[in-house]
Amino acid sequence: MKADYDAVIVGAGPGGSSAAFSLASRGFRVLLLDKEVFPREKACGDGIAPRAVHSLRVLGVEEELAGRFRRTAGMRFYATRGGVTEVRYPMGSRFPHHGYVVPRRELDSILLRRAREAGAEVWEGCRVADLMPWKDGNVQGVVAEREGERREVSASYIVGADGASSLVGRKLGLLRHDPRYVGVSVRCYMQGVREVSDFLEIYPEDAISPACGWIFPLDRETANVGVGFMLHAREKRRMNLNRVLEDFCTRTRYAAEKLGGARPLAKPRSALLRVGMGGAVPRLANVVLVGDAASMVNPMSGEGITYALESGRWAAEALASALRRGDPEELALYPLTLKRYYGRYFRLGTMAIRYGNNPWFINPLLLATSRMPPLGDKMGRFLMNCRRGAFPL
Numbered sequence: 001m002k003a004d005y006d007a008v009i010v011g012a013g014p015g016g017s018s019a020a021f022s023l024a025s026r027g028f029r030v031l032l033l034d035k036e037v038f039p040r041e042k043a044c045g046d047g048i049a050p051r052a053v054h055s056l057r058v059l060g061v062e063e064e065l066a067g068r069f070r071r072t073a074g075m076r077f078y079a080t081r082g083g084v085t086e087v088r089y090p091m092g093s094r095f096p097h098h099g100y101v102v103p104r105r106e107l108d109s110i111l112l113r114r115a116r117e118a119g120a121e122v123w124e125g126c127r128v129a130d131l132m133p134w135k136d137g138n139v140q141g142v143v144a145e146r147e148g149e150r151r152e153v154s155a156s157y158i159v160g161a162d163g164a165s166s167l168v169g170r171k172l173g174l175l176r177h178d179p180r181y182v183g184v185s186v187r188c189y190m191q192g193v194r195e196v197s198d199f200l201e202i203y204p205e206d207a208i209s210p211a212c213g214w215i216f217p218l219d220r221e222t223a224n225v226g227v228g229f230m231l232h233a234r235e236k237r238r239m240n241l242n243r244v245l246e247d248f249c250t251r252t253r254y255a256a257e258k259l260g261g262a263r264p265l266a267k268p269r270s271a272l273l274r275v276g277m278g279g280a281v282p283r284l285a286n287v288v289l290v291g292d293a294a295s296m297v298n299p300m301s302g303e304g305i306t307y308a309l310e311s312g313r314w315a316a317e318a319l320a321s322a323l324r325r326g327d328p329e330e331l332a333l334y335p336l337t338l339k340r341y342y343g344r345y346f347r348l349g350t351m352a353i354r355y356g357n358n359p360w361f362i363n364p365l366l367l368a369t370s371r372m373p374p375l376g377d378k379m380g381r382f383l384m385n386c387r388r389g390a391f392p393l
């Protein structure tokens with residue numbers, strides 16, 4: 001019997017919408033489901049790196065962002081005893097020479113609309129509660145709940161783009177709870193921030209170590225302010241996310257000066273991050289995971305939008321090939337692509353983050369980069385994964 005859809009994509013964040021856009025543009029029958037109704041909030045720093053801007057161009061949305069949202073010119077690092085390091089874009093000649101800060105409420109709605117325009121059918125407010133049983137070595141589809149009604153939707157392929165706590169990943173035993181690959185972060189929109197700049201400001205300050213804080217600009221006096229740390233750090237030191245955020249705003253050398261008179265615009269929002277590709281297995285039979293579900297967050301920067309957009313696109317390419325040839329084994333291409341372009345980098349990043357946020361490491365490093373700008377540029381390019389050969393353009 002023919003399946004209802006060629007592919008069902010669970011989750012309409014950047015990963016799901018990118019996959020849906022790529023597949024639907026190729027003429028396949030795609031259903032994109034999300035439990036939320038858009039626009040919806042998502043805990044995020046909202047920072048979009050130059051590499052992500054490239055993907056947004058592929059999706060045809062950059063024009064819409066330009067002029068409407070804050071453009072960023074680079075990154076600044078503030079270390080309590082290491083001074084200030086400024087790294088300006090470009091990060092590499094192949095990437096756009098700027099980034100953005102776009103609240104996820106807006107960004108994800110724009111991406112979802114693009115997926116719809118490309119021909120994907122979208123069901124909002126529809127939670128996937130389970131997977132349909134296996135048949136002939138494949139998962140037959142998903143069990144979706146909308147407005148109290150439960151129904152089975154069959155599909156030749158399933159994409160789990162449902163974030164760090166992915167139901168698709170959990171049901172298939174694809175998620176690993178290894179504290180080396182799991183982090184937590186909280187963000188708060190704050191008004192009355194002093195000297196909001198055009199830079200993504202990153203604060204690995206002693207007072208919150210081994211956590212790291214950020215202030216990302218939204219407008220002249222509003223910013224996305226947050227902190228994050230890896231779970232293995234919390235297990236050792238019993239850290240509390242909200243207390244770390246409070247310390248960041250009041251006890252740090254550089255950030256507290258800027259945040260002293262600021263007030264929160266709403267309650268802080270927190271979420272899990274699954275990083276470095278070690279927190280999940282990306283493919284099983286006719287199912288693939290993308291973005292956070294597949295543990296695609298950069299372990300050093302906490303940046304995941306780039307990797308959600310790219311992995312969504314690469315998963316769609318593998319699915320398109322499998323659909324054309326009628327052979328699910330074509331999906332093997334997807335984990336190979338991830339390994340080729342991210343494998344070594346994410347492994348290095350996972351090792352680096354074990355030391356990266358400790359004062360004895362970060363202060364001397366940032367002292368050196370603040371005095372030697374070419375070294376700072378190298379560090380920035382590495383953090384943003386914009387090294388030569390890091391991307392199949």
Ligand SMILES: Cc1cc2nc3c(=O)[nH]c(=O)nc-3n(C[C@H](O)[C@H](O)[C@H](O)COP(=O)(O)OP(=O)(O)OC[C@H]3O[C@@H](n4cnc5c(N)ncnc54)[C@H](O)[C@@H]3O)c2cc1C
Nearest residue numbers: 011013014015035044045046047128163185291292304305
């Ligand atoms: C506090 C914080 C700050 C961050 N800052 C940055 C940053 O500045 N820059 C950056 O690049 N990255 C940042 N990240 C990481 C970034 O937010 C993620 O990497 C990115 O959102 C991943 O996109 P995704 O599409 O994989 O998943 P998500 O954006 O999490 O989307 C998953 C979607 O799936 C839906 N869903 C979940 N379960 C179901 C279900 N059962 N049925 C139907 N739908 C479901 C959800 O409603 C959601 O819409 C940050 C993360 C956090 C937590």
